[in-house]
Amino acid sequence: MKRILALLAISLGIVSFTAAAHGPSPQKVEKTITIKADPAKVWAIVKDFSAIHQWHPGVASTKVEKVGDDTFRTLTFKNGGNVYEKLRSIDDASMKIKYEIVSGTLPLTDYNATMTVTPGDNPGETKVVWMARFYRLYKLNPPIPEGQDDATAISAITGIFDSGLANLKTVAESAK
Amino acid sequence: MLTNTSCILAPRPTQANFAYISNQGENSVSAINTSTNRVIKTIAVGTAPVGVAVSSTLHRAYISNVESQDITIINTQNHMVIGTIKVHGSPVGLALSPDSKTLYVADWFTNRVLAINTHHTEIVRALIIADAPAGLVVSPDNQLLYVANRDSNDVAIIDTATLTIKQRINVGKHPYGIALSSSGIWLALVNVQDDSVSLINTNNQVQQQFKVGYHPYCVAFSLDDKTLYITNTQDDSVTVIDIATKKTIATIAVGNTPEGISLDHEHAYVANWGSSNVSVIDLHTNKVVATIKTGEKSRAFGQFIIHQ
Numbered sequence: 508m509k510r511i512l513a514l515l516a517i518s519l520g521i522v523s524f525t526a527a528a529h530g531p532s533p534q535k536v537e538k539t540i541t542i543k544a545d546p547a548k549v550w551a552i553v554k555d556f557s558a559i560h561q562w563h564p565g566v567a568s569t570k571v572e573k574v575g576d577d578t579f580r581t582l583t584f585k586n587g588g589n590v591y592e593k594l595r596s597i598d599d600a601s602m603k604i605k606y607e608i609v610s611g612t613l614p615l616t617d618y619n620a621t622m623t624v625t626p627g628d629n630p631g632e633t634k635v636v637w638m639a640r641f642y643r644l645y646k647l648n649p650p651i652p653e654g655q656d657d658a659t660a661i662s663a664i665t666g667i668f669d670s671g672l673a674n675l676k677t678v679a680e681s682a683k
Numbered sequence: 684m685l686t687n688t689s690c691i692l693a694p695r696p697t698q699a700n701f702a703y704i705s706n707q708g709e710n711s712v713s714a715i716n717t718s719t720n721r722v723i724k725t726i727a728v729g730t731a732p733v734g735v736a737v738s739s740t741l742h743r744a745y746i747s748n749v750e751s752q753d754i755t756i757i758n759t760q761n762h763m764v765i766g767t768i769k770v771h772g773s774p775v776g777l778a779l780s781p782d783s784k785t786l787y788v789a790d791w792f793t794n795r796v797l798a799i800n801t802h803h804t805e806i807v808r809a810l811i812i813a814d815a816p817a818g819l820v821v822s823p824d825n826q827l828l829y830v831a832n833r834d835s836n837d838v839a840i841i842d843t844a845t846l847t848i849k850q851r852i853n854v855g856k857h858p859y860g861i862a863l864s865s866s867g868i869w870l871a872l873v874n875v876q877d878d879s880v881s882l883i884n885t886n887n888q889v890q891q892q893f894k895v896g897y898h899p900y901c902v903a904f905s906l907d908d909k910t911l912y913i914t915n916t917q918d919d920s921v922t923v924i925d926i927a928t929k930k931t932i933a934t935i936a937v938g939n940t941p942e943g944i945s946l947d948h949e950h951a952y953v954a955n956w957g958s959s960n961v962s963v964i965d966l967h968t969n970k971v972v973a974t975i976k977t978g979e980k981s982r983a984f985g986q987f988i989i990h991q
Contacts, residue, residue: 531749531773531791532707532731533956535980595897595917605917619917621939638957640940648773648792 533617534657536664537638540672541627544679549633550602550624552679556580556594562678563671579609588612595619608641615641615660635675637668701759702945702952703744703987704961705732706978712746712755713961713977714762717947717988720963720973724762728755733982734777734789735943737989741783741801744989747774749791754799759989768804770797777985778819778828780843787828789816796830798846810846812839818861818872818901818984822885831858831872838872838883854881855892860901860943860984864908869926871911873899880913882926893929895922901984903944903951905966912951912964914941921953921962923969933969937962943983947990954983 542549552562556578560566570581578594590611597604602624608615618641627634641664645655653659702715705728712726712735729748736745737759744757747770754774756766776789779801788797796816800806814834821828821843828841831854838858840850855874858881862871870883879892880902896915899922903912911924914937921941923933938955941962945952950972951964959981963973 531733531775533980535708535957638939640957 532657533640533642534615534661535638535640536661536668537636538665538668538672539634539636540676542633542635542676542679543631544633544682545631546602546624546626546633548682549635549675549679550599552675552682553622553624553635554597554599554602554604556597556604556606559671562675563667564674565667565670584612613660613663614644614654615663616644616646617642618664633679635672637672639664639668700947700988700990701762702961702983703735703737703746703757703759703989704943704952704954704977704981704983705735705746705987706959706980707731707733707956707982708959708979710748711978712744712757713975713981714757715952715961715975715977717950717952720975722975722977725978726757726762726764728757728764729753729767733984734775735983735985735987736777736779736786737987738779738783738801739989739991742991743783743801744987745777745779745786747777747788749773749775754786754788759991766804768799772797775984776816776818776830778821780821781823781825785821785843787819787821789819789830791815791817796828796841796846798843808846810841810848812841812848813837813851817859820861820863820870820986822863823865823867829861829863829870831861833857833859833875836874838870852883852888852890854890855879860899860914862902862904862986864904865906866908869904869908871902871904873902873913875899878915880911880922880924882911891929893924893931895924895931896920896934900942901944903946903986905946906948910966912944912946914944914953916940916942916956919955919957921951921964935964935969935971937964937971938974942981943985943987945983945986945988947988952983952988954981954987956980956982 557571591609595605608618620639623636643657645651700717704713714724729751731750734747746755754768772790772793775791786799798808813832817833818831830839837851855877857875896918898917913922921935939957943954953962961975965972
């Protein structure tokens with residue numbers, strides 16, 4: 508299945524992340540939201556690697572597969588793009604989930620991300636931090652082609668994080 | 684307790700050691716006094732600073748700015764910027780010769796190593812080397828320069844007198860950070876995509892590889908040559924390896940996405956890119972004893988502690 512996906516990726520001309528060189532400076536997007544719900548409840552939503560479409564408004568569907576001991580998911584975006592991601596770890600003690608992008612249509616490379624859930628400043632509140640590290644698509648020196656620069660990559664992830672966290676708050680605060 | 688008068692008459696010997704931490708996200712360098720673990724000055728440099736090299740002989744710190752394609756020179760006695768060296772390329776790794784006469788620069792995109800005369804910075808020798816040169820280090824006898832070539836998966840050994848390649852050693856996938864032990868006998872480098880560190884005996888070039896954490900980035904030796912410290916960017920940790928027994932003796936949780944690491948006699952300083960701070964590890968206990976807020980996206984790639 509992984510091989511088929513890889514072949515599909517090549518034939519569709521989408522970005523492959525494996526063993527590719529990248530730009531010199533890693534980029535970061537870090538977003539935080541405070542949710543009026545208990546940390547355990549929020550963590551139960553966040554840690555479910557197979558259910559991001561249930562709270563992220565930009566994700567149409569999630570398809571999970573196991574390859575040996577590894578877990579992957581394919582997210583299909585409502586705008587038509589997609590991304591193939593590998594689960595790195597789920598840590599219940601520190602309420603932290605880590606994953607990385609294997610391939611996809613987003614304009615970036617070498618992407619890895621962490622979502623961390625912590626108790627908020629007040630009882631019954633939770634803080635969620637979503638942080639990603641990645642590189643721009645263009646691997647060489649300036650001039651950098653339009654759409655392959657740092658700003659494009661940062662903007663894509665900022666959009667995904669902002670809309671995702673806003674709706675995570677709505678979903679977590681309305682869920683019983 | 685001494686009286687005030689005797690304090691004035693017998694001041695502590697001035698031993699000012701500083702760590703220079705490049706902050707990619709705010710184009711600055713944090714100068715940390717390592718006896719107080721406080722940032723004493725934040726210095727504006729070029730765009731997207733990454734590499735650091737220091738010279739106690741010259742009282743200089745050199746900072747590579749990969750996006751503005753230049754190198755900032757800092758006077759380490761007053762932490763003032765005293766010059767900029769323009770580089771037509773993408774400077775990443777920096778290393779000084781032991782006599783401080785030559786600054787070596789790894790140029791990421793044009794696949795060159797530059798050798799800049801530190802007294803006459805317009806005098807530059809260049810060598811086309813391999814794909815994406817990253818970390819580099821000079822032997823204590825000043826004869827050899829070792830360069831980790833990230834996309835060639837090898838280490839080049841360069842004759843510093845002629846600036847020619849003597850030899851290449853194949854290592855793991857994507858070698859990046861590199862270090863030599865004080866004696867010059869051990870060469871260590873991380874293989875980012877193999878999650879390993881290569882330890883090479885420079886006398887016979889026998890190579891051992893050790894598994895470390897996820898996506899290691901940089902490596903440093905203890906000053907007694909006995910221990911290796913490796914930052915694992917994606918595990919937010921530092922692996923400690925005892926060289927004699929070839930065993931991992933500690934895995935230390937540090938800040939988020941640790942990159943650069945340098946050691947003095949007592950402590951390891953770790954620059955955390957993700958959490959924009961520095962973790963200070965006690966080398967006797969292998970525990971974090973201080974966390975110092977620096978600037979946005981701290982990298983500090985290279986040997987960044989000066990003893991002057």
